[in-house]
Amino acid sequence: MSTASGDPTTGTADFSAAPLADASLPEEWETGQGAITGQRTIEVNGDEQQPPAGELSGDVSVSPRPGGIAIPAFRPTRGRYRGSSDGYELDLRVDVDSVPGGPKVLRKVSGDFLSTGGATKAYFGSFIVHSPTVSRTATKVVIKGAADYTWQTAYVLVQVTIPRSRANQRPGAATVEFLRPPGQLGATYVCPYVSQYFRTVEWEQDSVTGAVPFLSYDTGSLPQPANSPARVLTVPRAYAEAGIELLVSGTANVIANSRNGWTNTELHAAMETNFSLWRNTPQWKLWLLVASRYEGVEGVRGIMFDAADAFQRQGCAVFYDMVQGNDPESQRAMLRTYVHELGHSFNLLHSWQKNLGQPPVPLGGNNGFADLSWMNYAQNYQPLNGNGGTAAYWGAFPFQFTDNEQIHLRHGFYRNVIMGANAFAAGAADIEPELFDEPLTDDSGLRLALRSDKNGFAFGEPVVVELKLETTDLRGRSTHNHLHPDDELVNIAIRQPSGRTVLYRPLLRRCVDQDQTIRLDTGRPAIYSSAYIGYGRDGHYFEQPGTYQLRAAYLASDGSRIVSPVLRLNVRHPVSQADVQLAELMMGEEQGKILALRGSDSPSLRSGNDALQEIIERHGTHPFAVYARLAKGLNFEHEFKSLSPDKTELTVRPPDPKSGIEQLTQVVKVSEQGKGVDNLTLNLATRRLARAYARQGDLEEANSTLDRLMRHFDTPAFKPYVVDAVRDQVDTTKARLTAEFGS
Template sequence: MSSQSGDPTTGSADFFSPLADAPSTQEWASGQEQEEAAEQAATEPTMTSGAEQQPTEEAAAAVRFRPVSGRYRSSGGGFQLELRVDVDSTRSGSKVLRRVSGDFFTTSGGTTAYFGSFTVHSATVTWSATKVVVKGLGSYTWQAGAPVVQVTVPRRAVGQPPAAATVQFFTVSGQAGASYLCPYVSPYFRALTWEQDSVTGKIPFLSYNTGSLPQPPGSPARVLSVPGAYAEAGIQLLVSGAANVVADSPMGWNDSELHGAMQTNFSQWQNIPQWKVWLFVASAYEGLAGVRGIMFDAADSFQRQGCAVFYDLIKGADAASQRAQLRTYVHELGHSFNLLHSWQKNLARPPAPLGPKGGFGDLSWMNYPQNYQSPSGPTGTAAYWSDFPFQFTDNELIHLRHGFYRNVIMGANAFGIGAADIEPELFDEPLADESGLRLGLRGAKSGFAFGEPVVVELKLETTDLRGRSTHGHLHPDDELVNIAIRQPSGRTVLYRPLRLRCVDQDETVRLDTDRPAIYASAYIGYGRDGHYFQQPGTYQLRASYQASDGSRIVSPVLRVTVRHPVTATDSELAELMMGEEQGKLLVLRGSDSPSLRSGNEALQEVIERHANHPFAVYARLAKGLNAEHEFKSLKPNRAGLTVRAPDTKSAIEQLTPVVKASQQGKGVDNLTLNLATRRLARAYARQGDLEEAGTVLDHMVRHFDTSAFNPHVVEAVRAQADSTKAKLMADFGPA
């Protein structure tokens, strides 16, 4: 068998690396890791399985052994194996998962490439006074010829260098396959470099003493930093130098700006899979209240490399604020490792089991405190913190330590593992529904032209005359509403938002006779998997809303028709609108990012050559919204921040026809019209014309003040117009 192809489990004995059993200090770890391993060496692990054997009490008492768990790596040509052994505790509080896993790499000349991964989930562990043997059937990313794995690690006393692990593969009938000698590398199962930058005046989080506030009786008090929290999970965060400080803007940061900041300020950024991640401490998220953090790098082919936290919402030196900061930092970095929110794990590929209460009962960094549903006690934020032991769940630890390489490493598989088919049964109607809530889903239009942005409107209302309280996060980008799309081919996919914003601030709304419903409008034509409506035909859509009490409210099926193009102009416009960059621009509501230049050029061509076509409204909307606000760009090599000032002339030029066409029923949906009108008014106010700004808002109120709209909707629009006028006067009126 070639040393660079084939099956690494069935090779000959040539693959057994002829290294000494006790590698040198340089071969296995740094001096710091030696001291750490010696100081934290555990006593004999407690095992309960009948298949496991303990050494005699006399032997255990005579020698205090160092743990064998950790990371090992073979060397030499051909296949290289990085092995993770997880059978005893390497540090206080660290859970033991009783698994082994590994990643294979091929070497050719001076290059190394990933080959595949395996995990043994059900292992037999045998202990003796001289060695530990772990054996079990592995799960592989390829069809392994010798799938049974046996790992043998000689035992060493505390203070001695750790021994190398011998890995042997066998067929299911017991025939020997390949063998590898893997010297010890580290007590951590995985290691990555964490680079953190911040804006001026925003102090990054350092640490929190978990004993400062009440916590579960079984959770020991300790001082936890972000690297410390991941160290307890067996993951080493190597901090890359001091945090750099860059200029800030009072308007906050949007998704395009964050991605551009990563590309220019993340010193080790490359669009390749690598164990490196960037966290940006920004002031605020632009355009949406309540966003504490975001894993913004979910749009290209190399995702999960960058995330951000928003200081203005999580700041504070008191214990409660420090505790919340720790959770936000760990939570957003968790998304970079491809961890989903606790209630969304069944939507991953492959799907993972949900915890109690549909995932809302998880005591995890990845849950929202305000959503916590105790299986047997109080619910909500206070209950979460009284129960939370500052740990990941076991399933999350399995992913972090033993997930297949491309599913975990930054820049490899897309968040949620890409465009996975989902089981339509996930969106079946519940057998019983006593939630007191009803979810509606309808298209912004009865049908869409091919290439036209598909927008849906969601409505959540109460069916209980006494009223119901729940959260107000109705937009699918907030990750508490999911939309399934049955395509004309019969394939069912999940709409996956382009951005993963964590709106984990409590937003409770009361639905009753005074306010019977809340609404949201969402462009769902483009997401992390690209364009979802790529062919003409009939689509079936269904939405699912996760209520505050854990109830799952499912909408009726919505049928959406995408019409065939009729003329050559129709086909040309569809091509101009359906590019990947154009989809991103429509989601982001415009951008100055150089990486989206061709998309902006295509939208400009729609405006210039097809100004009277209905598609021009959408191109003008993206251009106008982007022009109306500033755009921040970090200069290369940390040379400072460039801020493009709002272009009010261009914003008015683009948004005025959007508003007029929409008020005539020939443009965007009513919720988007509301947004465009308020932004148009702000553009007028910026250039000093507060009178025209007020006129624009008055026209909006008159448009909605008809019998076509429910009275509570009209009142909400009027109140929003009044508050916008007051804000514009405060920001742009006379001093």
């Protein structure tokens, strides 16, 4: 290792820190658009000949001249290689040859450097050559190109030389040279062949009692595209087709189940207890739980729940109650859900969200809805020309990731892919404000509004906004009703007083992978949603007094992007020391998580719960107390599940309806007077209060509570269709409570 420069590309001969090169690339290094160029000859019986017309992969055989000896096919030049030099280990990925029937060739070379010392290793950096030139002779393959690095180096040129091997020979070692333009040699690594796969991940899967994990699906069981061969796909085999080795490891544990479903915090606690390979450190290991159902939201098929701490993307879940079924349609959809949720653990976003990641990736057709990918929703599929929807998706889906997704899986920079490293969506939330500019034309027949029922917020007060989607077409329009940011079909941009524009990224991110089409017309012209956006995956978004500008974007079923007008919110300066102290009690990291999760018993959030309890006990009449009571009350009203340290027993803290009633009654009372939470949250709190009464065996008081909710909304202040929607909710809740708690 060159201790002077600390750069694994320089080599020991470089004893001074080299300046960054500004020289242009040598002519022989210039590249095209990923095409194979340069000299490509094959030596046959001692003579050089041009390879057969159309041969691009190197996996060829050449017929000899009369009297010559037949030459067996060359082994394709692709896979993973590993070698060391001067204190660094290089994990090299070569992706320039195709394998008949194997993963698609992407024409890339990439690598990760680990610094080594004694018995320890640490990640140093990564590089990728996007458009290499490739030349071949009968004895070797030479790959050249300029690389993008995660650090600055003068040695921007990479040359990889690999001996050509016959099909019956083991692949030879790759020699990797790093050069400074125009050709000064730096470090050299000799990397023996390791695997045909570009990355290897250990996958541990557990399930709850009664849930049968997915095994395999024969893609020929149902009609499929002509260019997609029929084959039996398991989850590991689906990833193998993308060049990723998914090794099933650990013990397949069966966990006791609860009929009331699972929350994010319970899933995370289950992972920490039951994932035998789990550590809070970056590692190529992930966990999937086949749980019963997701608590509180209908239609959730799966979730990558590990998106809230410093070591994200280690765990995900699929919900058996939503995906179960032995018929081919159910098995096909189940395969997609497993691959989809594991894809999030690799830091793949939904097809329509890739432009919101860091770094952003261009969207596919029709704002990403036209992608034929594991990461799209079947019901969201909408090509620019032709019919979309679930049937069209399955009729065209070749059971694979898109090219850009495969580039990420195989060649993405180490910390952007490995579990437990960079956060989901790969880091900072800064976005370009232009992403939320109004469309030049809008014939969608839909209008989005973002608003607040407050003129301003006190410093530290939870920021809640209301979203309204309405039709502007008297004939009516059909679209989906996923209007909450947690469902990831609505995004909210926040321009902070400092001038920085960030994307609100919800702490809860779930895959509501269910077709919920609604019709907006004169009978029901609008739908509404309420969202707490004060805290998300990047922490608190409203940390300073001043004026904030907010804008929302809704992606409709047909791919139309509907943008709201700008909403301006003022966060007032604290005027007293008491205001500052209350703000500190509200704005801790743990308090933000508890408010976003609507309560939690997680031991890791104990100090946050203590702070909220202090607000209730010492400042019970302050406006902030209603938010503390809401989080506490909702948490008391339902159970909390945790696994015992020996992983054999599921401990369930039963609901505490008495404490829930105590807190939620105050929330409802203050909010009915217009001094508490917004009307949509009041609706939720009142229905949960009614359930708490029903748990206590007092169905009469539960029904009276729901009747009071109906009276609150059944006034001229609310539009008739809103009153009708609340009445439907009240009637449905009464029926459920009677069925669950009635005698």
